[in-house]
Amino acid sequence: xxxxxxxxxxxxxxxxxxxxxxxxxxxxxxxxxxxxxxxxxxxxxxxxxxxxxxxxxxxxxxxxxxxxxxxxxxxxxxxxxxxxxxxxxxxxxxxxxxxxxxxxxxxxxxxxxxxxxxxxxxxxxxxxxxxxxxxxxxxxxxxxxxxxxxxxxxxxxxxxxxxxxxxxxxxxxxxxxxxxxxxxxxxxxxxxxxxxxxxxxxxxxxxxxxxxxxxxxxxxxxxxxxxxxxxxxxxxxxxxxxxxxxxxxxxxxxxxxxxxxxxxxxxxxxxxxxxxxxxxxxx
Ligand code: FAD
Numbered sequence: 001x002x003x004x005x006x007x008x009x010x011x012x013x014x015x016x017x018x019x020x021x022x023x024x025x026x027x028x029x030x031x032x033x034x035x036x037x038x039x040x041x042x043x044x045x046x047x048x049x050x051x052x053x054x055x056x057x058x059x060x061x062x063x064x065x066x067x068x069x070x071x072x073x074x075x076x077x078x079x080x081x082x083x084x085x086x087x088x089x090x091x092x093x094x095x096x097x098x099x100x101x102x103x104x105x106x107x108x109x110x111x112x113x114x115x116x117x118x119x120x121x122x123x124x125x126x127x128x129x130x131x132x133x134x135x136x137x138x139x140x141x142x143x144x145x146x147x148x149x150x151x152x153x154x155x156x157x158x159x160x161x162x163x164x165x166x167x168x169x170x171x172x173x174x175x176x177x178x179x180x181x182x183x184x185x186x187x188x189x190x191x192x193x194x195x196x197x198x199x200x201x202x203x204x205x206x207x208x209x210x211x212x213x214x215x216x217x218x219x220x221x222x223x224x225x226x227x228x229x230x231x232x233x234x235x236x237x238x239x240x241x242x243x244x245x246x247x248x249x250x251x252x253x254x255x256x257x258x259x260x261x262x263x264x265x266x267x268x269x270x271x272x273x274x275x276x277x278x279x280x281x282x283x
Contacts, residue, residue: 006251006256006257007192007194007257007258008034008035008036008257009036009037009038009039009040009068009167009194009257009259009260010031010039010040010259010262011039011040011042011196011259011260011261012027012028012039012056012262013041013049013264014041014042014044014049014052014053015052015264020264021056023264024056026266027262027264027265028060028065030266031262031266031269031270032065033280034270034273034278034279034280035280036066037066038065038066038067038068039060039065039066039068040067040068040070040097040134041056041060041067041068041070043069043070043071043074043099043101044104045074045102045103045105046075046101046103046104046107047072047075048104050074050076054069054087057069057088057091058091058093061091061092067093067095068093068095068096068097068132068134069093069096070099071085071096071098071099071119072098072099072100072116072119073100073113073114073118073119074104075104075107075111081119081122082122082126085126085131089127093131094131094132095134096123096132096133096134097133097135097167098116098119098120098133098134098135098158098163099119099135099136100113100114100115100116101113115154116136116158117154117158117161120133120135120158120162121161123162124162133162134164134167135155135159135163135165135166135167136166136167136169137155137166137167137168137169137180137193138151138155138168138180139168139171139176139177139179139180139195140169140171140173140176140214140215140216141214142169142214143213148183152180152184152187153187155184156184156187156189159189163191164191165193165194166191166192167193167194167196167259168180168193168195168196169196169215170195170196170197170261171195171196172215172216172217172242172246173216174246174249174250174253177250177255178253180193181193181254192256194255194258195255195259196259196260196261197246197258197261197269197272198215198243199240199261199262199263199265199268199269199272200225200235200236200239200242200243200268201239201263201265202232202235203225203226203235206225221242225238236267236268239268240268240271240275243268243272244271244272247272247276251276260272260273
């Protein structure tokens with residue numbers, strides 16, 4: 001398989017320390033050998049990483065990489081959000097991951113989240129077709145959704161507002177993605193939806209994160225991961241095999257590409273990508 005057939009993207013979060021920034025620069029150079037379609041950089045709840053996200057994507061862009069900032073209204077007003085998007089446009093950035101985001105912790109009831117479909121419509125209204133817009137999709141359904149069908153209806157609303165493609169929350173049950181794709185097609189969604197892939201790096205962090213974002217760790221998998229106790233090397237080796245198999249199943253059954261939640265680490269995602277044979281072709 002060549003990565004010309006498969007859209008590949010790698011997601012980072014903005015590090016808080018200079019050492020973290022330095023490591024990120026190394027990891028992005030290492031992952032760039034796989035010629036990804038783009039890197040993306042997350043946006044902290046409430047816009048808490050606004051400057052950091054902007055600095056990283058601008059630096060990556062200047063280094064000649066294709067990069068997409070994640071963006072939500074956070075607590076900002078329309079003028080501030082518009083000014084930030086204008087800066088991205090001026091920097092030559094042409095892709096944004098448009099989100100509602102979550103309430104930052106410790107913020108009271110006055111805080112109003114802006115749904116992602118409204119952000120997509122806002123970007124289209126002010127910036128036309130300049131940006132390729134990615135939106136979030138949830139094969140296991142967003143934790144706050146009233147129902148399965150409601151969540152699909154709201155996803156369709158994001159595409160109707162002008163989104164080009166979706167990236168999913170991570171999952172370990174491929175049937176959840178296949179069923180979701182069928183339901184999306186029935187609802188009239190024809191845009192591609194790329195599976196989000198979470199490597200298995202640390203048991204406790206994965207369990208904690210999965211609880212908050214509504215991603216299911218199947219019981220058998222949880223039990224298997226628990227059995228490694230603190231043997232992180234064995235856990236990672238098991239995780240790489242499991243995630244490789246998951247990706248193979250997804251790609252063999254029509255997934256148009258893969259979006260890796262790298263957790264700012266090279267090894268776990270790179271090993272999976274190599275296992276899949278998604279290496280750049282020599283001319
Ligand atoms: P929306 O699509 O707006 O949906 C939110 C909820 O409201 C859903 O339950 C939906 O069913 C419902 N809904 C949607 N539209 C409407 C409407 N018009 N009226 C009524 N109900 C509606 N979080 C971050 O903080 N920073 C990041 O960088 C980040 N990146 C992410 C990247 C990906 C690929 C994914 C999958 C998630 C990411 N998240 C990030 C997490 C995301 O912010 C949360 O899951 C958040 O709770 C929902 O954001 P959303 O854009 O999916 O919201």
